[in-house]
Amino acid sequence: MRIGIVCYPTFGGSGVLATELGKALADKGHHVHFITYQQPVRLNVFNTNIFYHEVHVPTYPLFDYPPYEVALASSMVDVIMNHDLDLLHVHYAIPHASAAFMAKQIVRKSGRDIPVITTLHGTDITLVGRDKTYEPVVTFSINESDAITAVSQNLRQETYSSFTITKEIDVIYNFVDVSRFSKKPIDAFRKVISPHGEKVLVHASNFRKIKRVEDVIKIFAAVRKQIPAKLLMIGDGPERPGCETLARRLKVHDDIRFLGKQEQMEEIFAVSDLFLLPSEYESFGLAALEAMAAHMPVISSNAGGLPEINIDGVTGYLADVGDTATMSKYAIKLLSDDELLNTFKQQAFDNACKYDIHNIVPQYEELYSRFCTME
Ligand code: GMT
Known part of the structure; x- marks a missing residue:
């Protein structure tokens, strides 16, 4: 055709x-x-x-x-x-x-x-x-x-x-093209991102209001209090300056890398452990699906179509929009138990394969x- x-x-x-x-x-x-x-x-x-x-x-x-x-x-x-x-x-x-x-x-x-x-x-x-x-x-x-x-x-x-x-x-x-996103991590890259084996959280979006990117920073700050961790922020947009200010105020800025717009998301996802998407609304949440294809569980809001792809308690966890306390609790739960994290990683990947x-x-x-x- x-x-x-x-x-x-x-x-x-x-x-x-x-x-x-x-x-x-x-x-x-x-x-x-x-x-x-x-x-x-x-x-x-x-x-x-x-x-x-x-x-x-x-x-x-x-x-x-x-x-x-x-x-x-x-x-x-x-x-x-x-x-x-x-x-x-x-x-x-x-x-x-x-x-x-x-x-x-x-x-x-x-x-x-x-x-x-x-x-x-x-x-x-x-x-x-x-x-x-x-x-x-x-x-x-x-x-x-x-x-x-x-x-x-x-x-x-x-x-x-x-x-x-x-x-x-x-x-x-x-x-999602699962074969593209299920890449083996590049060890040297992971070493640069998390030199001491810190857990790596990641968010990717256009940094518009609807994405609630400040919630990502709040969740990370709560996680960081309990677990050695790094946060990668992929993308750019109007909410980025506010996000950076909040990160400095919460004293987590040194553990966050703002990577800007990236084409090779699969390389970054391959070295990451957990994806955060606390959006006000998502019809679907394509970035979350790409993350799952890269063996990453997802902590997201339960808005819009997100519960259709992020299966609560299986591929990650869902919480109400703005409930960063619950999202942080779930993130800490997953990141502090490697066996549980690995089970969720596999379940997230299996779910992505359906798409x-x-x-x-x-x-x-x-x-x-x-x-x-x-x-
Ligand atoms: O998320 C955005 O703001 C970008 C927007 C777009 O139109 O490019 O994304 C929408 O379409 C994506 C692909 O179908 C969906 O995965 C996103 O969930 C959807 N965004 C919203 O509904 C806010």
Whole structure:
């Protein structure tokens, strides 16, 4: 098949998932055309089945707000017509679903029907999409999609509760390439991170408010009081300065490394013991799944779709949003008992295997085959 993928090219989970999906489809022989404003960060391979089309947004003094959606829709039209696409798969509703609707109408004039599949990822529904400014367009363009998928049962439910959706939403869970994340630790690297065999905790996110990164610092400070430990903070974003200030105030700054945005997460995960994700909301929590694939148990909040992937008492522990005392208690429990920690590491890995790329990508292919014949 010839598939167009539209996504945010950044480190965010939706872009990561869309890129990994495109790479997996290309490996299976499909032609995949990425249409984005920048090369997606995880698109770091050369594959003759992958094509990248950059969306250019011309500026003009009149434009206080350059019309990205118009440029995107025009690029979609160009790629659909000139590369004979069979379908468009857009990730994150805003503005990708409405741009896809516009492109669909335009190519219809040339007698071509292009199926549009919209995958909802989280904040496009739970935060931004609900805003009155966007809601009518989001509702309309989701309903106009030929198929809609959500990355968890929770997100599916949230979508039905927040918008008037007249179509069936299929749940296709996010996936992870287990073979990539279940790497052996590089001993020299582990020695640098934890020179005296300290336990290594890790958090990865975009450091936005919704991630509650200060809770990560509070949990670590409580753990650090009882157990020699180090914390790795991966990613960057608006909450990072506050986090660093808190770490200094709690006198744990010397045991924390802020690593910034990282592409080789698997190398860092391989030397780590426990993943922390105390978010206010997660539709899924892709980083937590990648951590589990790297044999890391997860201490998370019980918000959104997190209980669907982090099984309480099996792959890690869940606690109410903001309950850092309980999260710390669980972290200490796991990190102070190596036998228990190893059991949870294995259970986390076993759970991640259920979401392996080889199990989930065929579900997308099956969905595509409802609209076009597979070649
Ligand atoms: O977590 C973010 O803020 C980034 C966001 C995105 O759209 O890239 O992530 C969302 O999509 C991911 C992939 O499906 C999910 O794993 C994240 O849970 C979801 N984030 C939220 O729901 C807050």
